[in-house]
Amino acid sequence: MTKKRITLVILILGIIGAFVAYKMYNKPHVDVADSKSDIVISADKIQSDFSTNENLANSNYLEKIIEVSGEISELTLENKKGIITLKTNDDFGSVLCHLSDNSTQKMNTLKVGKPVRLKGICTGYLMDVILVKCEIIN
Amino acid sequence: MKTIYTVLIYFLFTSLICAQERYLTKNGSITFFSSTPIEDIKADNNQVLSIIDASSGKMAISILMKSFMFKKALMQEHFNENYVESDKYPKATFKGRILDFDTIELTKSKAKVTGTLTIHGISKEITIEANFAKSKEAINVDGEFIVNLADFNIKIPAVVSKNIQENIKVSFKFNHKPYKK
Incomplete structure (x- = not known):
């Protein structure tokens, strides 16, 4: 009787373990649209933070959900994915926002020269600050 | 004095010409692929x-x-935290030159690119072949090559070594x- 009970407990634990492992293996990506922004900032500020001290900015902004606002200087479509370039005071640097599939479809409502608010995940700084998986807020 | 001006003007013009001859993309794409019987990683x-x-x-x-x-x-x-340690090494770079660049034509032609590839803080000289198409409005490049993980000191734990190829195809x-x- 006790032997049966022990095997039953082990079996149940095994099933739970396998289930947890499976869940972890298939852990979903962060849903930008449903998550709260970690940092709210202007395009100008984040660009100047990266250009003055990239290492510090990396530790502050990388992999965070950033809500950024600025003026649209360019709207492009590359491989069916929308990219919004935000103007900054810096002549060369800007903020490049790579849109999610969902937001790419809404890109036609936007116009160059108009202000926009987006949120996305910051992956770093090359010539520009780069945000991916961006959602248009307004 | 005159010669100084001539030299200055000369440099000004050459730098202007050089500035016009830069071609750039901010949206280039790189894909890597590893395939094992256990899982495909892309x-x-x-x-x-x-x-x-x-x-x-x-x-x-x-x-x-x-x-x-x-x-x-x-x-x-796992990629960011354990393998390439992107907090420590946030960027990979390539610096090099295209061999026989002048002979590349409008239509697709092959050319060799040679230079230094730096991943995970480790630099290695590589020479690869790529497809080029050149015009006044665009220079398009595509191709693929193999990166050996051990070359760049990227360690894969023994537990998952069967899940990841040692040589990764990068396109x-x-x-x-x-x-x-």
């Missing part, structure tokens, strides 16, 4: 910066490691446009 990066100086054939590429997007969040986490596609501003 990651895309569509934010690669690549610059070609058309006067000399020099090429410079910058890649953000955190811009590689995986299908599974856990793979992306790239850059559509450079003339740089204006």
Whole structure:
């Protein structure tokens, strides 16, 4: 009787373990649209933070959900994915926002020269600050 | 005095000409692929910066490691935290030049690119063959090559060594446009 009970407990634990492992293996990506922004900032500020001290900015902004606002200087479509370039005071640097599939479809409502608010995940700084998986807020 | 001015003007003009001959993309794409009987791993990066100086054939590429997007969040986490340590080494770079750049034609032609590839803080000389198409409005480059993980001191734990190939196929596609501003 006790032997049966022990095997039953082990079996149940095994099933739970396998289930947890499976869940972890298939852990979903962060849903930008449903998550709260970690940092709210202007395009100008984040660009100047990266250009003055990239290492510090990396530790502050990388992999965070950033809500950024600025003026649209360019709207492009590359491989069916929308990219919004935000103007900054810096002549060369800007903020490049790579849109999610969902937001790419809404890109036609936007116009160059108009202000926009987006949120996305910051992956770093090359010539520009780069945000991916961006959602248009307004 | 006059000669100084002449020299200055000369430099001014040459630098202007050089500035016009830069071709650039901020949205280049790099994909890597590993296939084992256990699982396939694929990651895309569509934010690669690549610059070609058309006067000399020099090429410079910058890649953000955190811009590689995986299908599974856990793979992306392991890639960044354990394998390439992107907090410590946030970028991979390539600096080099295109051989026989002047002979590349409008239509697709093959050319060799040679230079230094730096991943995970380790630099290695590589020479690869890529497809080029050159015109006044664009320089398009694509191709693929193999990266050996051990070459760049990227360690894969024994537990998952069967899930990841030792040699990773990397493919790239850059559509450079003339740089204006």
